[in-house]
Amino acid sequence: VMDQFEGKRILLAEDHPLNMEIAKKILEKKGILVTCAVDGREAVDRYKREAAGYFNAILMDIRMPEMDGLEAARTIRALDKEDAKTIPIIAMTANAYEEDRKASADAGMNAHLTKPIQPQELYQELGHFLKK
Secondary structure, three states: OOOOOOOOOEEEOOHHHHHHHHHHHHOOOOOEEEEEEEOOOHHHHHHHHHHOOOOEEEEEOOOOOOOOHHHHHHHHHHOOOOOOOOOOOOEEOOOOOHHHHHHHHOOOOOOOEEEEOOHHHHHHHHHHOOOO
């Protein structure tokens, strides 16, 4: 089966180098092109730099220095850019409590993945959003 992920572009915001490396490998295994950002501010900058529609989704760690994932998601959603309101933003966090899920949703995130990231779970979640 030709992979639905082949050639898709994901913006990955993660401040922990090892977690970043692992998530990147999981994504690249499926032919996804990954742009990395080490914190929320860099994620917002990288998102702003590309044309609308360039990224298919954003994977956003919640706890990051400089600007956390919630603030970054809110900032992206507020941008005056064609896909700013619609691009899928998926939270990645060690916090799986109901209030954490609610906080991500309130910040404009579409889904919530618990760390450590399980490849199957990640593919499944992305699959919902990356339908051709």
